[in-house]
Amino acid sequence: MPDQAVLDVHGVVMRRDGRQVLGPLDWTVRRGEHWAVLGPNGAGKTTLVTIIAAREFPSGGDVAILGARLGQVDVRVLRRRIGHLSHVVAEMIRPETTVADVVVTAKTAALVTWWDRFDDNDRARAAELLDLVGCADLARQRFSHCSHGERQRVLLARALMSEPDLLLLDEPTGGLDLAGREQFLRGVETTVRDGRIATSVIVTHHLEELPATTTHALLLRAGHVVAAGPAAEVLASEPLSTCFDVRIDVERRDGRWAARAAALPSDGPVGNDARYRAGGWTLH
Secondary structure, three states, X not given: OOOOEEXXXXXXXXXXXXXXXXXXXXXXXXXXXXXXXXXXXXXXXXXXXXXXXXXXXXXXXXXXXXXXXXXXXXXXXXXXXXXXXXXXXXXXXXXXXXXXXXXXXXXXXXXOHHHOOOOHHHHHHHHHHHHHOOOHHHOOOEHHHOOHHHHHHHHHHHHHHOOOOEEEEEOOOOOOOXXXXXXXXXXXXXXXXXXXXXXXXXXXXXXXXXXXXXXXXXXXXXXXXXXXXXXXXXXXXXXXXXXXXXXXXXXXXXXXXXXXXXXXXXXXXXXXXXXXEOOEEEEO
C-alpha cells in the first residue's frame, strides 16, 4: 500500500554521556517515499539512521520499523529487511573477505560466510548486483584492496542483496571523486526507478550528493527537526539557510540540486558574528 508507514518515530530521544544529542523527534516515512536527511555536523543524522537501522536503541520514545517496534522484535530478523550502507558496516567487514562474499552474506545480515549456507542462486544474485554497480570484475578481490569508490559501490550491492523493504544510505558518497559520486548516484537512481527499492533514506551534508529520485527531505539541527516534507518545499533557500545558519541559494536542474552560500553585502555582518534567521542576517 502506497501510504503504509515504513518508519514511525515518536518522541525519540538519544542521550550520550549525560548529553542529549537527538530529539525529541517525530518522523514518519511511508512506502514509496525516498527521503534525504541533511544538517550540519553534530546534527544527529547518523544517530538517527543508526536507530532506524535497528542497530541502536534510543534513550526514550517509540520507534516502529516496517511495522515492528524496537524492543518488541528480534532485531537480527528485522535487519534482514533493511539494506544499510554505512561506515559502521564497512568497519565490521574482515579485511580478507572477498567482494563476492561481502555481497552474498547480506542475504542473512551476516558478515562471514560460515554462519550460513548460500546456494548457487544466492551467488548468481550477488554477481548480478556487482554487475549492476559496475564491480563485476572485482568479485574475487579482497574488499580491503578496493579503492574507496569501489568499496562504496560494493556496499551498495550488499545493501540490495536481501531485496530490502527499506534502504538506508549514510553519507554514501563522502570521499568519492566527481566521477565516482556520479556513478554511485546513477546506480541508486536505477534501483529506485526499476522498483528494486520501494523506500529509502539517504544522509548527506551536500545537496549535490542527492539522487534525482529524492521525494522528501528532513532537515536536522542540534538534534531537532528544522523542516520535513516534500523535497521541493524543504530543499529550498529559506529552510536550508535556517538549518545551516548561513544564507544559501538553491538551484535545481534535471532533477538534481545544487547549493552555494550567498555573498554577504560588503557592509553586512561577516564571520562568526553573523547568523541567518528566516529573512535576514542578525548580529549576536
